[in-house]
Amino acid sequence: MNERHLYPNPVSVNEAVEHLHNGDVVGMPTETVYGLAGLASNDDAVLKIFQTKGRPRFNPLIVHCADMTMAREIAEFDPLALKVANAFWPGPLTLVLPKKANARISDLVTAGLDTVAIRLPKHPMARRLLSTLGQPVAAPSANPSGKLSPTKAQHVIDAFGGAVPVLDGGACEAGVESTILAIENNRIILLRPGNVTAEMVESEIGIKVNLPDSGKIVAPGMLKSHYAPNAKVRLNAISPNSGEAFLGFGSAAFDGPNCRNLSPKADLAEAAKNLFQYLRELDAMGVASIAVAPIPIEGIGIAINDRLARAAADRTT
Numbered sequence: 001m002n003e004r005h006l007y008p009n010p011v012s013v014n015e016a017v018e019h020l021h022n023g024d025v026v027g028m029p030t031e032t033v034y035g036l037a038g039l040a041s042n043d044d045a046v047l048k049i050f051q052t053k054g055r056p057r058f059n060p061l062i063v064h065c066a067d068m069t070m071a072r073e074i075a076e077f078d079p080l081a082l083k084v085a086n087a088f089w090p091g092p093l094t095l096v097l098p099k100k101a102n103a104r105i106s107d108l109v110t111a112g113l114d115t116v117a118i119r120l121p122k123h124p125m126a127r128r129l130l131s132t133l134g135q136p137v138a139a140p141s142a143n144p145s146g147k148l149s150p151t152k153a154q155h156v157i158d159a160f161g162g163a164v165p166v167l168d169g170g171a172c173e174a175g176v177e178s179t180i181l182a183i184e185n186n187r188i189i190l191l192r193p194g195n196v197t198a199e200m201v202e203s204e205i206g207i208k209v210n211l212p213d214s215g216k217i218v219a220p221g222m223l224k225s226h227y228a229p230n231a232k233v234r235l236n237a238i239s240p241n242s243g244e245a246f247l248g249f250g251s252a253a254f255d256g257p258n259c260r261n262l263s264p265k266a267d268l269a270e271a272a273k274n275l276f277q278y279l280r281e282l283d284a285m286g287v288a289s290i291a292v293a294p295i296p297i298e299g300i301g302i303a304i305n306d307r308l309a310r311a312a313a314d315r316t317t
């Protein structure tokens with residue numbers, strides 16, 4: 001603890017670049033959630049990311065690039081991968097692709113796999129950071145492992161007690177982590193749902209998006225319990241039990257200090273944007289349990305239900 005100093009947060013892009021060049025980690029806004037960034041080529045910086053988060057080492061990190069030139073130095077893009085990248089980058093979509101043999105990426109980033117997860121973020125501040133830095137960063141969400149993802153700079157500052165320099169890029173637009181697609185043998189496989197939905201990919205690219213073969217661990221670290229508040233989470237609730245907080249959606253909502261509505265107009269994009277912030281606010285009330293209204297399992301609602309299922313999962317396993 002002693003060697004850690006407290007930063008006067010938030011920091012500027014130039015200060016963040018300097019911290020990164022020094023091998024330090026930095027809180028970085030993206031359009032999905034805030035990331036905890038470190039130089040992807042630097043073992044010590046990547047180790048610092050895992051240590052700061054308390055993240056298991058077998059859980060690989062997403063590499064964030066400024067542009068396609070940077071991305072193509074790291075990963076092999078076949079024609080299908082190029083088509084998907086051209087259609088959705090920069091944006092809230094991560095591609096898992098074969099890692100180039102000479103990629104300057106710490107093995108800690110990929111947890112020893114021969115594939116790499118890669119993304120071009122759209123957030124203007126992240127883009128400015130990456131282009132000024134001139135090299136890729138590895139960045140998982142900037143939260144202690146297993147806890148709710150941060151969607152505001154203050155969440156990152158609160159989580160790490162000011163021990164991490166943080167860029168303030170405002171509230172995240174998408175609010176849930178990026179969609180992850182693996183592209184292999186001319187197939188697209190959905191590893192994690194997000195704001196870029198399978199339907200969007202299918203209509204843009206014209207081929208089917210597959211789900212992973214069941215039982216096969218294709219995305220290491222997709223742990224069942226994740227994104228969890230301290231309170232228990234009860235799903236598909238019609239109304240709160242006594243003493244329970246309520247997270248509503250559309251007309252399934254209640255009034256009261258312990259109640260929030262993810263989207264009064266039942267808009268799934270708005271609900272995704274509010275999801276982690278509202279879970280945090282209800283959790284901060286110290287309730288034992290948060291009841292959550294049913295969220296339609298369609299479009300971005302698939303990603304919301306995925307995160308809620310993890311928040312509700314048994315934490316003992």
Ligand code: AMP
Binds near residue numbers: 140
């Ligand atoms: P995050 O916690 O948002 O950084 O998410 C990173 C997730 O991306 C990990 O939990 C993995 O499931 C997935 N991922 C990263 N690299 C790979 C890879 N090479 N192959 C498959 N999944 C990956």
Ligand code: MG
Binds near residue numbers: 141177
């Ligand atoms: Mg995360």
